[in-house]
Amino acid sequence: GIEKTQRTPLQKNLGKVKIDALDLEILKLLVVDSRTPTVEIAKKLNSNVTTINARINRLVKEKVILGFSVELDMNKLGYQTWKVDFYLSEYTKLNQIVKYLEKNPLLYCVDYTIGYADLEIEINVKDNNQLHDIIEDLHSKFPKLIRNYVSFLGIKFYKWYSL
Numbered sequence: 583g584i585e586k587t588q589r590t591p592l593q594k595n596l597g598k599v600k601i602d603a604l605d606l607e608i609l610k611l612l613v614v615d616s617r618t619p620t621v622e623i624a625k626k627l628n629s630n631v632t633t634i635n636a637r638i639n640r641l642v643k644e645k646v647i648l649g650f651s652v653e654l655d656m657n658k659l660g661y662q663t664w665k666v667d668f669y670l671s672e673y674t675k676l677n678q679i680v681k682y683l684e685k686n687p688l689l690y691c692v693d694y695t696i697g698y699a700d701l702e703i704e705i706n707v708k709d710n711n712q713l714h715d716i717i718e719d720l721h722s723k724f725p726k727l728i729r730n731y732v733s734f735l736g737i738k739f740y741k742w743y744s745l
Contacts, residue, residue: 667699
């Protein structure tokens with residue numbers, strides 16, 4: 583199955599973590615390739631492996647680094663990635679829809695947002711017929727709750743490296 587990720591809703595401000603220039607450079611390298619060996623990171627940053635390991639472990643412990651992942655080219659696996667923005671008639675029922683969607687192995691990402699759609703999802707499907715079936719299923723499970731939706735087919739995805 584496809585790994586599901588969920589971007590967290592408005593987190594309480596748990597306090598900022600102080601990082602220095604070395605932490606930032608480590609993060610920049612890991613964002614590009616999270617499998618970069620610490621030996622290579624240490625060499626690129628004129629540091630030593632012990633320091634780099636300690637820094638990465640601290641960034642993980644302080645939840646600056648939330649995980650290490652693999653990016654897949656879903657097109658090569660026969661999938662299309664669609665983004666669907668839902669507009670709800672009752673925002674208070676949002677979590678019910680999300681819990682239902684989380685059971686779908688094709689779900690890639692749930693975005694909680696403010697100011698545009700009430701709910702944004704990214705989902706990997708074989709074709710637009712499969713997407714249509716999923717949306718129709720949602721309409722049947724939550725009648726009158728989904729006011730409208732807009733879907734977008736992802737043509738090409740770029741990883742954002744800005745830090």
